[in-house]
Amino acid sequence: MAATEFGQAVRRWRERVSPEAAGLPAGGQRRTPGLRREELSQLAGISVDYVTRLEQGRATSPSPQVVEALARALRLSAPERAHLFHLAGLQPPGPDSVPAHLTPGVQRVLDRLTHTPVAVFDAAWTLLVANPPYAALMGDPSRWQGHQRNAVWRNFLDPDDRVRHTARSRLELRTALVANLRAVTARYPADRRLRRLVAELRGRSELFATLWDTGVAGHHEAARKIIDHPRVGAVALDCDILTVAGSDLHIMVYTAEPGTEDADRLALITALGTQSLVG
Template sequence: MTTVTTQSDVRRHELADFLRSRRERITPEQVGLPRGRRRRTPGLRREEVAQLSAVGVTWYTWLEQARDIQVSPQVLDALARALLLDPSERSHLFALAGSLDPTPHAPCPSVTPALRAMLDQLGPIPACVQNSRYDILAYNTTYGRLLCDLDALPPEDRNCLWLAFTHADWRAAVVDVAEVNRTIAAKFRAAMAEHLAEPAWKTLLARLEAESAEFREVWARHEVVGQGTKTKYIRNAHVGLLQLQHTNLWLGPAAGPRLVTYVPVDEESRTRLERLERLEPRSTRSPLSTAAV
């Protein structure tokens, strides 16, 4: 009889081994627990990890036994804290569990201090760094105000595809939103061909399909489009209509991070971007009326 090992089986066993190895390296003193005289287990006991994470002992034991159980991002977050995982280990934990980290802390190696400084100096031209999954990794002041208030969003929601299909302000700012969203979904499908088995990509796709009927309809078309440059029309809530040339500058291989800029096509758009950059902090400003468009 031949036993077939699935990819999910492999991932569960890798997750079990990883949790066990992290548990065994931590001393009770590191997490404020007494050692006791009869401790034979290297590092922490399973029940201690469960206690620190506020989960059931049986449930955590099943995790280390590679049982086929569901684990939420909130529980993974608690485990990462209890096991004192560093940013790389935390990212690995969520990847093995096939879950999106709700509070990612690991910095992107492509976003160096010099690149962040360049983003700031490009102002008032809106500019950001995105990866091929459309996560917004870094951005300057003008880009942060271009389509919605990015500073007000949690890091896990700073994704162009997610915002395009679920965020009211972002959608209101995009002229011809239906066609633009159809195009970005087609670009995402083309990019995803090289990442079909990666948890972060599958998690984003599952979130979109669960949240947006529009996305489900567009995704079912199986359209694909490559990356390119084009003129975009954005109706900013504060300064009005902007005509911008969208450009990608790849920071590595074509499937990796890219610098995205929105260069004004005309003088009026440049003037409005300058006004957008000079806006007061969001706590003290209010959108202009539609008469400004």
């Protein structure tokens, strides 16, 4: 990898993205234009130290996941994203891989829903990006790495989330996720990362293996969910899932009925989360 060229490209693109365009507060006077390294770190879900080492050419061979995360955070166009992959010595993901690129339209949706919890997942339910209200509601996902960012993996191997479930609703969700994942593997049979995910789930979860082998049917759909927030308490929200035609992305949106106590609680959660991110 031409480490210096890669780092220069990241810094050049970082300096052209305004914090407002990335959905962040301007934060007072800045020595340089664009995003700070700390802000790029937050948006991409990688450490500030690693961003620094990449920009300075001291870190080599970033993973495809890191390059993809940087491309999303920097709002690169498709040609720029491909160029960043080439600078990293990697081939850009082809049509045989699960798409992970945020289209301009999806990015604009995120930009406009600044007070609504929104997260974008790929076809296999790997989290690509979550806005600050989503992180405030569901917990900060920036610390998750690798398969931890996949909702199927987390539901079977680390089901400690804030959504309240009965035994029946949990099983229904898991069944739907397995059915969805089976359909995705049929659409992208050459995706090696997807195959590794399925292999790990089959090896570590007897329930997943059983559901996978029996060919269960089902689909993940909109639902009324109760979120147990550690600071505000229980809040009942509508969870809607929008699928983006042509890019195979899932947009998850949480909303509350206007004028209700749940709407007030959601507004408080968002405000508390924003304060913690700024302060």
